[in-house]
Amino acid sequence: MAASGFEGFEKRLELHFSGDDPVIETGGLRQLDFNSLEEVLHAVHCTLVAAVGNQFFDSYVLSESSLFVYPTKIIIKTCGTTQLLKSIRPFIHFAGQMGLIITECRYTRGNYIFPKAQPYPHTSYKEEVIYLQDQLPNHLCYRKASVMPSKFTSHSWHVFSACDKFYPIPILNDLYTLEICMTDLDQVLARKFFKNSDTTGKQMTEVTGIGEINPNAMICEFAFDPCGYSMNGIDGDRYSTIHVTPEDGFSYASYECMGSVYDDIDRILQKVVQVFRPGTMSVSITCTSSSSGIWNRVVKAVEPLGMKRRSCTIDEFPAAGIVAFQTFTSMGNR
Numbered sequence: 025m026a027a028s029g030f031e032g033f034e035k036r037l038e039l040h041f042s043g044d045d046p047v048i049e050t051g052g053l054r055q056l057d058f059n060s061l062e063e064v065l066h067a068v069h070c071t072l073v074a075a076v077g078n079q080f081f082d083s084y085v086l087s088e089s090s091l092f093v094y095p096t097k098i099i100i101k102t103c104g105t106t107q108l109l110k111s112i113r114p115f116i117h118f119a120g121q122m123g124l125i126i127t128e129c130r131y132t133r134g135n136y137i138f139p140k141a142q143p144y145p146h147t148s149y150k151e152e153v154i155y156l157q158d159q160l161p162n163h164l165c166y167r168k169a170s171v172m173p174s175k176f177t178s179h180s181w182h183v184f185s186a187c188d189k190f191y192p193i194p195i196l197n198d199l200y201t202l203e204i205c206m207t208d209l210d211q212v213l214a215r216k217f218f219k220n221s222d223t224t225g226k227q228m229t230e231v232t233g234i235g236e237i238n239p240n241a242m243i244c245e246f247a248f249d250p251c252g253y254s255m256n257g258i259d260g261d262r263y264s265t266i267h268v269t270p271e272d273g274f275s276y277a278s279y280e281c282m283g284s285v286y287d288d289i290d291r292i293l294q295k296v297v298q299v300f301r302p303g304t305m306s307v308s309i310t311c312t313s314s315s316s317g318i319w320n321r322v323v324k325a326v327e328p329l330g331m332k333r334r335s336c337t338i339d340e341f342p343a344a345g346i347v348a349f350q351t352f353t354s355m356g357n358r
């Protein structure tokens with residue numbers, strides 16, 4: 025942990041693979057054994073603390089955030105001073121042993137609160153991109169790196185994506201990835217993420233209202249000592265995940281989910297804002313269809329709760345599709 029405080033902002037990596045049908049039908053990457061996963065996490069400098077899965081995917085709560093393993097996709101997000109990008113080579117290696125080949129890589133993150141505490145290769149975005157370029161095989165030939173700005177130096181969105189020659193144009197579907205980063209949490213609400221001697225993660229999920237964000241989700245949570253909270257939600261083939269650093273001075277919370285444009289995203293956003301009442305919030309949506317205008321629904325959902333939109337930036341990336349990055353600040357009535 026950094027001497028200055030805990031770095032809540034996560035680094036997030038999404039890797040896609042392809043292979044023969046029999047490999048995928050028998051579980052694909054879900055067949056990765058425990059020792060292999062431990063080896064990858066050792067390189068990243070974090071550990072497994074809880075796990076739950078269903079017929080579609082496996083989810084793991086980590087000492088620093090979360091890991092999701094689908095048959096042909098891995099999503100791993102880690103915070104603190106972890107070295108997330110060091111997982112790329114081992115994941116590609118273990119997937120290769122199963123006959124799976126990487127087809128796509130996406131890396132996203134916000135702005136570190138304590139950038140000077142980050143170890144190599146996370147010392148700067150430039151260094152991260154050089155490292156990513158070096159780790160990925162040549163067949164991922166379509167690559168783009170960009171920093172999407174906002175009005176605040178504290179919130180910008182770093183995006184890198186790479187894919188092979190078959191997928192430069194995203195496959196259109198109704199799915200999106202929603203990534204919310206919140207700072208300056210309401211202090212009264214943040215106190216709920218501090219443990220008493222007998223507080224359980226399950227109690228935090230209930231008391232804070234997190235359990236109401238998606239009542240259909242099966243939740244696997246962990247309460248850290250003396251404070252901090254992480255959870256993974258599983259709802260069919262969709263995941264959601266929340267991580268909370270409640271300490272004053274560097275409080276941070278994140279919410280992420282995979283959703284469909286037909287879902288009630290307004291309700292999800294409103295519940296998330298009500299659980300944390302952040303001073304500043306960024307909302308990033310990655311989707312393949314521009315016609316959905318899903319990002320406009322974000323403004324309509326959160327402005328009535330006393331958040332004002334301060335910026336909106338839109339860009340396009342190979343395979344990932346459209347990324348819309350918006351920032352909001354509280355109007356002060358929280």
Ligand SMILES: C[S@@+](CC[C@H](N)C(=O)[O-])C[C@H]1O[C@@H](n2cnc3c(N)ncnc32)[C@H](O)[C@@H]1O
Pocket residue numbers: 030031032033034087088089102103104248249250251252253254266267268269270271276277278
């Ligand atoms: C829940 S973890 C996940 C971090 C997540 N990215 C975030 O900031 O929202 C971080 C919180 O747990 C606390 N914590 C306590 N023990 C920890 C440990 N062994 N490893 C990581 N975090 C720990 C940290 O101080 C911090 O408040």
